[in-house]
Amino acid sequence: xxxxxxxxxxxxxxxxxxxxxxxxxxxxxxxxxxxxxxxxxxxxxxxxxxxxxxxxxxxxxxxxxxxxxxxxxxxxxxxxxxxxxxxxxxxxxxxxxxxxxxxxxxxxxxxxxxxxxxxxxxxxxxxxxxxxxxxxxxxxxxxxxxxxxxxxxxxxxxxxxxxxxxxxxxxxxxxxxxxxxxxxxxxxxxxxxxxxxxxxxxxxxxxxxxxxxxxxxxxxxxxxxxxxxxxxxxxxxxxxxxxxxxxxxxxxxxxxxxxxxxxxxxxxxxxxxxxxxxxxxxxxxxxxxxxxxxxxxxxx
Amino acid sequence: xxxxxxxxxxxxxxxxxxxxxxxxxxxxxxxxxxxxxxxxxxxxxxxxxxxxxxxxxxxxxxxxxxxxxxxxxxxxxxxxxxxxxxxxxxxxxxxxxxxxxxxxxxxxxxxxxxxxxxxxxxxxxxxxxxxxxxxxxxxxxxxxxxxxxxxxxxxxxxxxxxxxxxxxxxxxxxxxxxxxxxxxxxxxxxxxxxxxxxxxxxxxxxxxxxxxxxxxxxxxxxxxxxxxxxxxxxxxxxxxxxxxxxxxxxxxxxxxxxxxxxxxxxxxxxxxxxxxxxxxxxxxxxxxxxxxxxxxxxxx
Numbered sequence: 001x002x003x004x005x006x007x008x009x010x011x012x013x014x015x016x017x018x019x020x021x022x023x024x025x026x027x028x029x030x031x032x033x034x035x036x037x038x039x040x041x042x043x044x045x046x047x048x049x050x051x052x053x054x055x056x057x058x059x060x061x062x063x064x065x066x067x068x069x070x071x072x073x074x075x076x077x078x079x080x081x082x083x084x085x086x087x088x089x090x091x092x093x094x095x096x097x098x099x100x101x102x103x104x105x106x107x108x109x110x111x112x113x114x115x116x117x118x119x120x121x122x123x124x125x126x127x128x129x130x131x132x133x134x135x136x137x138x139x140x141x142x143x144x145x146x147x148x149x150x151x152x153x154x155x156x157x158x159x160x161x162x163x164x165x166x167x168x169x170x171x172x173x174x175x176x177x178x179x180x181x182x183x184x185x186x187x188x189x190x191x192x193x194x195x196x197x198x199x200x201x202x203x204x205x206x207x208x209x210x211x212x213x214x215x216x217x218x219x220x221x222x223x224x225x226x227x228x229x230x231x232x233x234x235x236x237x238x239x240x241x242x243x244x245x246x247x248x249x250x251x252x253x254x255x256x257x258x259x260x261x262x263x264x265x266x267x268x269x270x271x272x273x274x275x276x277x278x279x280x281x282x283x284x285x286x287x288x289x290x291x292x293x294x295x296x297x298x299x300x
Numbered sequence: 301x302x303x304x305x306x307x308x309x310x311x312x313x314x315x316x317x318x319x320x321x322x323x324x325x326x327x328x329x330x331x332x333x334x335x336x337x338x339x340x341x342x343x344x345x346x347x348x349x350x351x352x353x354x355x356x357x358x359x360x361x362x363x364x365x366x367x368x369x370x371x372x373x374x375x376x377x378x379x380x381x382x383x384x385x386x387x388x389x390x391x392x393x394x395x396x397x398x399x400x401x402x403x404x405x406x407x408x409x410x411x412x413x414x415x416x417x418x419x420x421x422x423x424x425x426x427x428x429x430x431x432x433x434x435x436x437x438x439x440x441x442x443x444x445x446x447x448x449x450x451x452x453x454x455x456x457x458x459x460x461x462x463x464x465x466x467x468x469x470x471x472x473x474x475x476x477x478x479x480x481x482x483x484x485x486x487x488x489x490x491x492x493x494x495x496x497x498x499x500x501x502x503x504x505x506x507x508x509x510x511x512x513x514x515x516x517x518x519x520x521x522x523x524x525x526x527x528x529x530x531x532x533x534x535x536x537x538x539x540x541x542x543x544x545x546x547x548x549x550x551x552x553x554x555x556x557x558x559x560x561x562x563x564x565x566x567x568x569x570x571x572x573x574x575x576x577x578x579x580x581x582x583x584x585x586x587x588x589x590x591x592x593x594x595x596x597x598x599x600x
Contacts, residue, residue: 089466118532128465131473165428165520166389166561173431173517200521201528217473218518220465221500225522226529228501232418233533261466 001033002276005061005071005080008038008046010087011268012261015042018086019049019058021268025276026057028269032276035080037061037071068092072099075254082255082275084246086263089128092256093249100254103288105295108133109251110141111216111258112148113223114243116235117206123149123158124203126216127223127247128258133215135179138162139186142194144250145211147287147294150190152278153210157191161198161209163218171197175215189294204236224260246271248278255284301333302576305361305371305380308338308346310387311568312561315342318386319349319358321568325576326357328569332576335380337361337371368392372399375554382555382575384546386563389428392556393549400554403588405595408433409551410441411516411558412448413523414543416535417506423449423458424503426516427523427547428558433515435479438462439486442494444550445511447587447594450490452578453510457491461498461509463518471497475515489594504536524560546571548578555584 006022008015015038022034036046036058043060050058063070068091074080076099085092093109102109108130115122125145130137142160149158162179164172169180176197183194195209200222202208214222227245235242245267249256255278259271278284306322308315315338322334336346336358343360350358363370368391374380376399385392393409402409408430415422425445430437442460449458462479464472469480476497483494495509500522502508514522527545535542545567549556555578559571578584 088468090471131465163521165431165517165524168388171390173515176517200524200526203525204528204532214521215473217465217476218521221463221514221518222521222525224465224500225503225526226500228504229526229529229533229536232504232536233529236529236532 001031002082002279003033003035003080004272004275005035005037005074005083006272007067007071007085007087008036008042009067010085011259011263014086015046017263017265018268019046020265021272022058023054024265024269025272026054029273029276032057034058034272035061035074037063037067037074039063066091069095069099072096076100081279082257084257084259084268084271084275086259086261086268089258092258093129096249096252096254096256100252103251103253103291106140106251108137109249110144111247112145112250113247115203115223115226116230116237116239116242117204118236119206121153121243122203122206122209123153123211124219124223125213125250127219128216129249131216133175135175135182138179138213138215139182142183142186142213143188143291145213146188146190146192147290148250149211150192151287151290152283155210157193158210159195160188160192160211160213161195161202163212163214164197165199167197167199187294189290244270244274246274248274250287255279301331302382302579303333303335303380304572304575305335305337305374305383306572307367307371307385307387308336308342309367310385311559311563314386315346317563317565318568319346320565321572322358323354324565324569325572326354329573329576332357334358334572335361335374337363337374338367339363366391369395369399372396376400381579382557384557384559384568384571384575386559386561386568389558392558393429396549396552396554396556400552403551403553403591406440406551408437409549410444411547412445412550413547415503415523415526416530416537416539416542417504418536419506421453421543422503422506422509423453423511424519424523425513425550427519428516429549431516433475435475435482438479438513438515439482442483442486442513443488443591445513446488446490446492447590448550449511450492451587451590452583455510457493458510459495460488460492460511460513461495461502463512463514464497465499467497467499487594489590544570544574546574548574550587553588555579
């Protein structure tokens, strides 16, 4: 059984869209138990509307104050295995760090998304956690992204690219001009290697890098632009199962999945399924172990 | 006759792609004269390869040093009406400012692109000139974009949006959090008004704003992402004539069009056609006049 705590008030259309997503997720996965975390009034309304059979799989947890810290605490206390929220990203990041703790050395966790490309999938991070980023944060995110690509997507020797606006040396803004020197010497986990500078188009083509590292502002703008475009035009290559429009928060001691504020029921269901899958594969713990081991080697 | 100075060495595949683009542009427009600006060796090779009939329309200008400043000087000296380059954006921006002069008050010119959307076209600026931007520059770009929308695209009362990563107040990075207060009070030309915060998806949907203002780093990443996506998937709405994949440099006293480094012949031809059209309509001068008049009113 995967026990997922879901933020009942997260999302522009909450709580209706959250309940819709929860029921969709349960129908698709018989080994799922969802705890909808919210204030008494909203939680009671949900319970009243559920059919008797659904009530065994979908329960509620009353939070006296904010819903997201309440959901994180369920994981911290061992009463849930993962959190899913379509609420404010900043609140999710801050309360995850506080309630679950950050990994040693990680100042800013990374919101990590997956996009379909013309040549497989690309991992894009950060997409909204570290909006005012610095070189050290982006270097850490390169390590997080490499470990994620290796563990979750089983990419052998992932190529990690730095998103910028021209692939000749010296291009980009202040932050991007100083970073490549740092990244070339950075030990990366999972046999990953720094593959150099990539551009916005490379996140569509998918040929230059498996993991694309950027600050949370640029990453969020590009992600929302491309996701909206693909929703209208279709993805750049036909794929049976599109990656979920939900992002994993990497760098905290727990499985936290963040959906868009504008997420619809199917998006929330996909986010819940992602959280359950990551929990069952113990992905977050394996990534943390890999980083710890690789760090130990690098420090030798 | 529109006389366009074209950077012979601009573009990853130059000079071949420049000559291809030049000949395509001439075939499409009988009232075009192109001066390909480059070093003696490349220029001589071009002339030798041209057919006699083409030589009347396509001539060369030898530059002893860099090609882009040479092209700008042709406009400064009245020997050409506009410049087109697919070379390094920074070089184009710096040499345009030096050779042609910036408009009063404009510290950083804005590279201004046009994208197809699900609801008409959207004007996106800056897409690569001011990569390390500040609030004053973005406020100026809001004015430049509003004037451009009004004069060139004849949009009545253009809506100017600020690109960020969440439309609730307080979202975004440091720069974006301070800007809205400034933009609400900013007098805009062409009857334009500040339409608030927009997200990456709004540049695809096109409903929230006619003009989207952002820093040159984010704008370039988003532009290249969306252009690459649309090249693979088709644009988000069927449109007969897609906007050219070329950007106008706004804020200098001359018509300067910048194409991508990876531009193909048709892209360069579209950039040349754009430059010729803007020259014939005296667009840059009209925009400058509009801004001067609106500034005069605002200062009353």
